Amino acid sequence: MAERLPPLNALRAFEAAGRHLSFASAAQELRVTQGAVAQHVRGMEARLGLRLFERHARGLRLTEDGRRYHDQIARAFRLMESATRDLRPSGRSVTISVTPSFASKWLIPNMPDFTAHHPGIDLRVLATEALSQFRADGVDIAVRYGVPKAVAALETRTLFAGEAIAVCAPDLSGEGLDGRALLHHSLDMWPEFLETVMGQARPEHLPGPRFSQITLAIEAAMAGQGVALASRFLVARDMRLGRLVQAVPGMLDTAQKYVALCPREDLADPARRTVFDWLCAAAERESRDVT
Template sequence: MSQLPPLNGLRAFEMAGRVLNFRAAADELGVTQGAVAQQVRQLETHLGVPLFERLSKGLAFTSAGRSYHVNVAAAFEALRSATDQLKPEPGKVLVSVTPTFAAKWLIPNLPDFSAKHPDIDLRILATEKVSSFHGDGIDLAVRQGKPPFGASLDAHLLFRQEVIAVSAPSLVSEHTLPVSPQAMSSMPKLHDAHDLWPEFLGLLNIEDRGGRGLRLSQTSLAVDAALFGQGVALVSRFLVAAELEAKRLVQITPQNLTGERDFYLLATRKSKQNSAIDSVVAWLLERAER
C-alpha cells in the first residue's frame, strides 16, 4: 500500500482531467478549488512528473498526464462498477443465460413476465461465458448440464434435453415427412458449436453426403439459417416450439437425441430471502412447464 499514490490526489486528478478545470472539479467533489489544486500537486510530486499544464482559462494535459488519466479513469470506473454490484437494488434481478436461450425462448416470453411483474427490473446477461454469481453479480443462471452444480446452489429443472432435426418446409417440399435416412444424408447440414451431427447421423446409421454445410458459432444462428431454408439444424425442441407450431419449421425425422445435459435454473441459497428473485424463479418454472 505504501507504493500507491495518494488516493485523494488520484480522485482529484481523475475529476480535474474530466473537466480540465480545478474550479469545476472542486464543485463536483464538494471541496474548495485550492484543495483540488493542492491534491493534484501532491500527486505530481509523488510521481515526479507534471500531469497538467496550468493555463489562464483552465488546464491542459501533458503527454504523460493524458495517458495516465486514461488508466486512472478506468480504475475508478471499475471501482464504481464493483461497488454498484454490491449494493442491493430492490426489484432488480440479473439472470445469466446463453445467447440462444435468450433469443429463442426467454425474450419471446418476456411480454408475459412484464405484464405479471411490472415492478421487477429483470436484466438479462446473454453470454457463452459461465458467469459467476459472486464475480459477475448475477442472481440467477440457466445452465445446461448435470447436477450437482455446487453445494451453495439450488437447481430447478426447466427442460429435458431433446435435440431434434428441423428445417424450413421448403427444404423438404419434395419429400414425404418424415424423410428417409437416405434423404437426410444428402441434405445440407447446419453446424453449431455443439457439433451434434456426428452423433445424430450415427443414431440414423448414415453418413453425411450433404457437403460441408454452413458452420455457425451459436445454435440461434443455425435456427435462423434453417428458417431461411439453408439447411437442417439440430436444436432442443423447446427452443423452436413456436416455430414448429406456426409451421415455419418442421421436424423432418422422428429420431431425437436425449442425454443428461438438461436445462436447469440455478439460484444461490441466500436468494430465497429476495422476493423479486423468488417471483422470477416461480415465473420461469411456470412458463417452462407450459
C-alpha cells in the same frame, strides 16, 4: 474504525474462500490470482492473531474461530448488498445470465408474460456463452446447458431436457437428409444424431456450414440453407408459426439439460424467488406443450 478492521479486499477474499472452501474458486469468482487470495487470508490471520482455515491436501476447512467469523462477515456482506439494492429507484431488479440462444429463442418471447404478472420487477438479461460468477458479475440467476450437478450452496432446477430434433424450412420437408446441407453449431450433435437416431455409422467428418451459436444455425435452417439440430423447446415457437418443420422422425435424448441456478441464500429475496419460480413454471408449461 478503519484501523480496527481488516481491509475490505481481504474480507471479500476471506468471505469467498470460506464459502467455496477453496482459494482457487474464490480467486476465479473475484477475478484475481489464487496467490492474492491466499495472501489476503494470511494477512488477516496475522492481523487477528488466529488461524481462520486449516489447510489440507484436498482443500480448506474453517477453524471454529473461522467459522464463527465467516458467518458474521457473510451476513454483513448480504446486508450491504441488500442496502445497495434498496437504494436503486426500482429496488426490484433481477439479473439473469443466459446463453444467447436461450435468450433469443425462449426467454425474450416469454418476457411479456412475466411483465404482465410481475410489473414491479425489472428483468435484466445478460446473454453470454461465458460462465458467469454470481457475486463478481452481479448475476442473480443463471441458466446454463450441461449435465446437472448437485452443489450444496446452489438451488438447481432442470428447465428443459436435452431433446434435439432435426428441423428445416417447410419447403425442404419430406426429403429427409439426403442431399441436404447439415448445419453445425458449437454443440456438434450431428455425429451422435446420425448414429443413435438414424442408425448410421458415426462419421469422422461431416461437411456443411458451421456457426458459433445455435440460434444462427436455426436462422439458417429457416432461410432454407439446410437442416439444423436443436433442442425441441428452442424451435417450438418457430414450428408453431410454420417457419420450421421436423426434417426427419426421431429425437436425440442427451444427458445435457438446461438448468436454472441460484445461490440458495439469495432466494430469500422475494424478487429473486419470484423470477426463479416463474422460470421453472414457464418451462414446465412449455415442456407440456411440446410433448
